[in-house]
Amino acid sequence: MDFKLTEEQELIRKNMREFAEKYVDPIAVEIDENSRHPAELFQKLAEGDWLGMPIPVEYGGAGADYLTHVIAVEELSRSCASTGFTVSIHVGIAAMLILLFGNEQQKQKYLIPLAKGQNLGAFVLTEPGAGTDIMAATTTAVLDGNDYVLNGTKTFTSNGPTGGTYLVFAWTDKAAGRKGMSAFIIPRDTPGMKAGEHFNKMGLRSSQTSEMVFKDCRTPRENLLGKEGAGLAMAMTGFDHGRTGIAAQSVGILQAALDESIRYSKERVQFGAPIARQQAISWMIADMATDLAAARFLTYHAAWLKDQQQPFSKEASMAKLFASEAAMRHTIKAVQIQGGYGYCKGAKVERLMRDAKITEIYEGTSEAQRMIISGNVLR
Amino acid sequence: MAGIWIFAEKREQALELLNIGRRLAAKTGTAVSALLPGNPDAARDYIAHGADEVLLLPPLAADQSCEAYLPVIVEEAKTADPDVFLCAATPRGKELAARIAARLETGLCSSCIALNYDEGGKNLEMERIAYGGAAIQKVTCLTRPVMATIPPRTFEPVTAEAGREGHIRKLPAPPPSRVRVLERKVRTRETRDITEAKVVIAVGRGFEKPEDLALARQLADALGGEIGCTRPISEENHWLPQELCIGLSGIQIKPDLYLGLGVSGQIQHVTGIRNAKVIAAVNKDENAPIFGVADFGIVGDLYDAAPKLLQELKRGS
Amino acid sequence: MPTIIACFKWVIDEAYIRRGFSGDLDFSSVDYKISDYDRNAIEEAVRLKGSHGGSVIAMTVGTPEATKGVKDALSRGPDQACFIADADFNKLEPSQTAAILADVIRSRIVNYDLILCGEGSSDLYAQQVGARLAEHLEIPCISFVQKVDIDGGQVVAERRVEEGIEIVAAPLPALVTVLPEINVPRIPGVKDTLTASKKPVMTIRKGDLAPLGGARLQTVGMTAARMDRICEKFGTEAAEITRFVDALRKKAVIS
Numbered sequence: 001m002d003f004k005l006t007e008e009q010e011l012i013r014k015n016m017r018e019f020a021e022k023y024v025d026p027i028a029v030e031i032d033e034n035s036r037h038p039a040e041l042f043q044k045l046a047e048g049d050w051l052g053m054p055i056p057v058e059y060g061g062a063g064a065d066y067l068t069h070v071i072a073v074e075e076l077s078r079s080c081a082s083t084g085f086t087v088s089i090h091v092g093i094a095a096m097l098i099l100l101f102g103n104e105q106q107k108q109k110y111l112i113p114l115a116k117g118q119n120l121g122a123f124v125l126t127e128p129g130a131g132t133d134i135m136a137a138t139t140t141a142v143l144d145g146n147d148y149v150l151n152g153t154k155t156f157t158s159n160g161p162t163g164g165t166y167l168v169f170a171w172t173d174k175a176a177g178r179k180g181m182s183a184f185i186i187p188r189d190t191p192g193m194k195a196g197e198h199f200n201k202m203g204l205r206s207s208q209t210s211e212m213v214f215k216d217c218r219t220p221r222e223n224l225l226g227k228e229g230a231g232l233a234m235a236m237t238g239f240d241h242g243r244t245g246i247a248a249q250s251v252g253i254l255q256a257a258l259d260e261s262i263r264y265s266k267e268r269v270q271f272g273a274p275i276a277r278q279q280a281i282s283w284m285i286a287d288m289a290t291d292l293a294a295a296r297f298l299t300y301h302a303a304w305l306k307d308q309q310q311p312f313s314k315e316a317s318m319a320k321l322f323a324s325e326a327a328m329r330h331t332i333k334a335v336q337i338q339g340g341y342g343y344c345k346g347a348k349v350e351r352l353m354r355d356a357k358i359t360e361i362y363e364g365t366s367e368a369q370r371m372i373i374s375g376n377v378l379r
Numbered sequence: 380m381a382g383i384w385i386f387a388e389k390r391e392q393a394l395e396l397l398n399i400g401r402r403l404a405a406k407t408g409t410a411v412s413a414l415l416p417g418n419p420d421a422a423r424d425y426i427a428h429g430a431d432e433v434l435l436l437p438p439l440a441a442d443q444s445c446e447a448y449l450p451v452i453v454e455e456a457k458t459a460d461p462d463v464f465l466c467a468a469t470p471r472g473k474e475l476a477a478r479i480a481a482r483l484e485t486g487l488c489s490s491c492i493a494l495n496y497d498e499g500g501k502n503l504e505m506e507r508i509a510y511g512g513a514a515i516q517k518v519t520c521l522t523r524p525v526m527a528t529i530p531p532r533t534f535e536p537v538t539a540e541a542g543r544e545g546h547i548r549k550l551p552a553p554p555p556s557r558v559r560v561l562e563r564k565v566r567t568r569e570t571r572d573i574t575e576a577k578v579v580i581a582v583g584r585g586f587e588k589p590e591d592l593a594l595a596r597q598l599a600d601a602l603g604g605e606i607g608c609t610r611p612i613s614e615e616n617h618w619l620p621q622e623l624c625i626g627l628s629g630i631q632i633k634p635d636l637y638l639g640l641g642v643s644g645q646i647q648h649v650t651g652i653r654n655a656k657v658i659a660a661v662n663k664d665e666n667a668p669i670f671g672v673a674d675f676g677i678v679g680d681l682y683d684a685a686p687k688l689l690q691e692l693k694r695g696s
Numbered sequence: 697m698p699t700i701i702a703c704f705k706w707v708i709d710e711a712y713i714r715r716g717f718s719g720d721l722d723f724s725s726v727d728y729k730i731s732d733y734d735r736n737a738i739e740e741a742v743r744l745k746g747s748h749g750g751s752v753i754a755m756t757v758g759t760p761e762a763t764k765g766v767k768d769a770l771s772r773g774p775d776q777a778c779f780i781a782d783a784d785f786n787k788l789e790p791s792q793t794a795a796i797l798a799d800v801i802r803s804r805i806v807n808y809d810l811i812l813c814g815e816g817s818s819d820l821y822a823q824q825v826g827a828r829l830a831e832h833l834e835i836p837c838i839s840f841v842q843k844v845d846i847d848g849g850q851v852v853a854e855r856r857v858e859e860g861i862e863i864v865a866a867p868l869p870a871l872v873t874v875l876p877e878i879n880v881p882r883i884p885g886v887k888d889t890l891t892a893s894k895k896p897v898m899t900i901r902k903g904d905l906a907p908l909g910g911a912r913l914q915t916v917g918m919t920a921a922r923m924d925r926i927c928e929k930f931g932t933e934a935a936e937i938t939r940f941v942d943a944l945r946k947k948a949v950i951s
């Protein structure tokens with residue numbers, strides 16, 4: 001057992017913290033309020049190789065391990081959960097799936113620009129009628145000559161309006177069930193693919209979420225990712241990575257909630273003493289710190305398993321489930337600790353609470369995680 | 380004539396050092412020697428202000444700077460063997476002191492803010508700020524002479540005493556230093572001294588453009604105060620002269636009211652306002668550390684709050 | 697092409713120092729960092745290399761745990777590092793640090809052109825090591841520099857003095873201490889950090905050095921600075937502004 005991070009991991013955490021304090025903190029409130037995608041910030045992230053951390057150097061990445069990526073997502077999310085998530089889905093799912101399943105030509109053409117941060121990746125699976133129940137999807141891809149032709153409507157696509165490279169999931173053979181869905185790499189501006197207006201959300205507001213509409217969208221056969229029919233299995237692998245990222249995002253939110261709670265409760269004086277001296281408050285903080293430690297260990301363990309090339313599906317689900325629910329539970333407490341001030345715009349805890357909620361929903365709701373975990377342990 | 384040595388580039392700094400020098404000399408029954416660089420005219424004045432001896436350092440050639448005196452001072456110190464050697468902590472003073480200390484193989488307490496003999500009257504205990512202002516470090520020097528640099532305006536200047544006598548002695552001219560001055564840009568001091576101001580409005584990086592400093596000026600005018608700033612404002616943005624920079628590497632102030640606008644309140648800045656009677660601040664980040672060290676803080680945009688404050692001040696008075 | 701040495705110190709990050717309830721300093725959860733202005737020194741060395749070629753050696757005296765600091769320094773662009781390590785080296789005072797650096801530079805890095813140091817370290821801020829090191833090496837020293845360049849066999853620098861600025865020149869080799877405004881230190885990218893450990897590090901132990909002289913300055917106390925204030929917060933609504941101004945009037949700091 002070795003609970004120590006490497007010096008490189010510690011330094012990268014420190015550098016990301018400095019980066020976030022310098023470039024993210026000053027705009028976090030504004031991009032949340034205006035629901036704005038900070039393109040200038042992503043330019044900076046790209047320059048520091050933060051948008052391709054776990055991708056090998058020969059494919060434009062930094063060649064770090066997955067744990068390093070997870071630590072950076074955590075540290076980024078501590079300042080802005082939207083930005084942390086955008087990095088997570090861009091690298092952890094979009095780029096990662098091309099790395100794992102793409103052929104050399106696809107890696108050269110799509111992975112390198114993604115890893116260098118020249119454009120953002122998106123993962124296009126959910127549909128209006130198919131959320132948790134992904135088999136209810138209706139989008140189809142039909143082979144016509146050398147092209148696949150896609151038709152259907154996707155929704156809740158993160159990086160939909162701002163993406164450059166879309167991984168789109170569609171039925172190539174609906175009758176084949178779990179083996180009938182395929183994945184396609186579709187670059188921005190492909191005729192027939194259109195991103196909708198970005199949604200006005202409760203939280204995660206600077207991450208751009210939209211519908212993606214496919215109307216006779218033709219994409220050449222060479223853009224099929226992996227084998228025909230392997231789409232769902234690849235999506236699940238993507239989720240293993242992505243959920244570890246969401247767990248990291250939740251840990252970042254939770255850390256920020258703890259930082260805020262410690263600071264505020266030591267400063268705020270009521271009844272002649274800092275409220276931190278009240279057991280009701282200090283116990284909330286004790287629970288918060290404890291859950292944070294547990295969430296962090298679960299998350300790092302999932303990433304570590306990935307780096308050891310061991311299965312980590314169940315662990316990723318557990319980390320995501322625990323960390324996201326802890327983030328939600330404790331950001332509510334963090335608002336409680338700040339009373340009326342915590343309920344007002346401008347208080348960081350208010351944003352943390354809104355941002356925490358999404359972690360229990362996307363990349364599989366808490367209920368979906370429990371289905372996966374129970375399925376795993378009851379097998 | 381061993382005892383207490385002082386060195387300062389300027390008269391007002393010398394008077395502050397003479398003040399400490401006299402106090403220490405009285406305690407130990409020794410004399411005070413002042414090094415006087417350049418123009419010898421002030422020698423009598425130094426004696427009137429407490430020097431028992433003035434050591435004249437001859438004027439330098441145009442391309443030479445203070446550091447040229449190093450070998451002469453060191454030679455003289457080796458013969459005279461002073462107990463204590465105090466230098467004003469100006470940029471040149473700090474460098475010179477460290478180099479003298481290296482050559483005399485002795486210890487140096489940098490930026491000393493208090494010095495007192497311990498109970499036995501043997502060791503000089505010197506205090507200085509450490510960890511950016513989070514801590515006070517107390518040191519003693521184990522070798523001779525005990526050296527310290529003293530930030531200007533840390534101590535009161537000494538007052539003159541009529542009828543004081545003292546020696547004046549010329550030290551030899553030094554050989555030219557290898558560091559040659561090619562050009563001097565003298566900063567015009569267009570600002571007033573804010574160390575004595577009753578009200579200081581401090582400007583931080585929360586200001587977006589130099590024009591906006593007008594807001595701070597108006598507040599200062601309304602309160603009969605002066606403007607100061609954080610280090611990034613003077614050193615990075617160059618919006619205000621560096622003598623207005625408050626803090627560890629700038630000046631210490633002790634106004635009745637310090638009001639920081641868009642100042643985050645990092646320890647290095649805050650250490651310069653420790654002695655303010657009341658600390659107030661406007662910052663839009665409610666987590667800014669300044670609120671932890673301020674008596675009264677407005678959480679809000681300075682562009683919103685400052686005009687309102689101005690209005691309120693005008694209304695009330 | 698110049699060989700430039702950038703000295704740095706791996707220090708306690710003062711942001712993590714807490715004040716215990718009894719006024720003592722609580723170092724229990726501190727982290728370390730490269731002293732702020734030493735980052736400027738490293739950055740400037742790397743910048744000079746960028747325009748003049750040559751190589752940069754990052755050099756530090758510290759405890760064996762400072763290996764992380766060595767990697768941090770190397771991730772900022774130097775070609776190699778020189779790490780002088782001993783478990784006792786966290787208690788050095790400036791005269792000792794300077795003596796150790798001088799010993800190593802004299803004995804192991806014979807041909808160097810320029811040494812860069814930060815203006816002062818962010819922990820003790822004694823501002824002595826640079827000047828003392830120059831004395832040991834008997835080379836010219838230029839302190840508090842906001843702009844520096846190498847021009848043939850000499851260094852030209854703009855240094856801060858009491859009355860303004862002096863532009864000075866000195867023959868190489870020379871030592872320069874830099875002010876923070878000389879540059880904006882980079883935040884190393886992920887790749888920079890990952891490749892740092894592949895760069896050569898010369899590690900020197902206490903036993904490899906000339907016997908270390910005793911401390912000349914002794915720390916006899918270190919206490920937390922007190923700053924007890926009222927810490928009352930106000931909003932920006934009219935009533936709040938009035939309350940704020942009233943509070944100042946009550947304290948009689950404004951009329």
Ligand SMILES: Cc1cc2nc3c(=O)[nH]c(=O)nc-3n(C[C@H](O)[C@H](O)[C@H](O)COP(=O)(O)OP(=O)(O)OC[C@H]3O[C@@H](n4cnc5c(N)ncnc54)[C@H](O)[C@@H]3O)c2cc1C
Binds near residue numbers: 155156159
């Ligand atoms: C901001 C945001 C970003 C997103 N980004 C992406 C993206 O980039 N790509 C993408 O493909 N999708 C994305 N999604 C979609 C997200 O993954 C889905 O919202 C999620 O999977 C849930 O689907 P749904 O919203 O349709 O809810 P539903 O599936 O309709 O679920 C509603 C509720 O019923 C529960 N439920 C459903 N089935 C069961 C069951 N069998 N047993 C118990 N409870 C059940 C759910 O847990 C939930 O509580 C995003 C969503 C949001 C809000």
Ligand SMILES: Cc1cc2nc3c(=O)[nH]c(=O)nc-3n(C[C@H](O)[C@H](O)[C@H](O)COP(=O)(O)OP(=O)(O)OC[C@H]3O[C@@H](n4cnc5c(N)ncnc54)[C@H](O)[C@@H]3O)c2cc1C
Binds near residue numbers: 584608630643647664
């Ligand atoms: C060894 C050492 C010595 C130093 N010496 C000094 C020194 O002597 N003096 C000194 O000042 N610093 C010194 N520093 C630097 C110090 O650490 C800080 O970096 C500096 O004080 C920060 O200046 P600031 O508050 O202006 O800027 P920032 O830290 O950038 O803070 C700007 C603040 O403005 C707020 N703000 C932004 N926009 C608005 C708005 N519209 N309305 C209201 N608020 C707004 C922000 O929330 C933020 O808190 C030293 C550092 C070191 C390492």
